[in-house]
């Protein structure tokens with residue numbers, strides 16, 4: 367008997383660092399979004415594609431919603447909210463260790479205006495005591511109507527199968543949007559740029575990761591099956607270029623080696639990666655850079 371297929375969108379919203387990217391990767395079963403200990407790593411809107419039985423769930427990992435100051439921040443917030451508005455279900459992810467703070471309160475206010483069904487997901491339960499989880503569940507359910515509450519560890523996968531099933535149940539009958547073996551809608555070029563950016567977050571500190579961006583300039587599949595990829599790391603100041611390159615090229619070599627391994631794994635082919643560093647003072651004011659990240663350039667100011 368053929369089961370009737372269903373398909374739809376699930377938006378993951380939550381404060382920076384709540385674990386959205388980790389959860390998305392766990393639901394999809396593969397790495398499609400970059401994870402970092404630093405907040406606001408997710409910039410581009412990346413969709414992961416998960417399957418639960420007859421249901422295909424297109425997961426939208428939205429950049430953490432926060433109080434936007436810079437233009438790039440505003441573009442990310444706009445993208446997060448539009449992701450939630452179009453979804454069949456919105457999952458609010460809350461870092462259970464942090465609980466309800468200013469950021470969560472601000473998101474709850476915005477969620478109140480979203481018509482899509484909402485579910486609550488308490489994350490990081492591996493490091494939080496049970497009593498605290500129950501109290502937090504009660505508190506959040508008082509603030510907003512959630513159809514269901516889940517407790518998960520995006521890190522070790524606990525509770526994620528139940529959540530996947532709940533998302534699957536909320537998909538609408540209809541054909542799948544993507545082929546069954548597709549895991550992400552991001553073109554490999556974008557994914558490759560995100561992987562290199564993740565390495566910058568891993569290895570460099572302070573403002574630098576936030577003031578840099580990575581673009582894949584070319585991707586050439588060669589006769590021997592390998593790919594030759596050229597990427598540019600854009601930084602805001604000359605001093606930052608020196609830091610990214612490091613003494614005798616040490617830092618950029620390490621970034622390149624680690625990124626090459628991960629890109630090769632994602633693309634399932636041998637990769638030759640060439641990295642360039644350029645100073646582009648006002649990249650955050652340049653609409654073209656936003657298009658590359660699939661964000662709309664915010665209008666005005």
Ligand SMILES: Nc1nc2c(ncn2[C@@H]2O[C@H](COP(=O)(O)OP(=O)(O)OP(=O)(O)O)[C@@H](O)[C@H]2O)c(=O)[nH]1
Pocket residue numbers: 380381382383384385386387388389400401402403404405406407408428429430489490491492493518519520521522
């Ligand atoms: N202990 C624990 N840590 C987690 C869990 N889920 C995520 N983390 C960690 O929390 C940090 C943030 O995770 P991300 O997945 O990048 O968070 P995000 O919400 O996508 O962050 P933004 O990109 O800022 O929006 C990382 O260091 C993760 O390893 C969890 O279930 N348990």
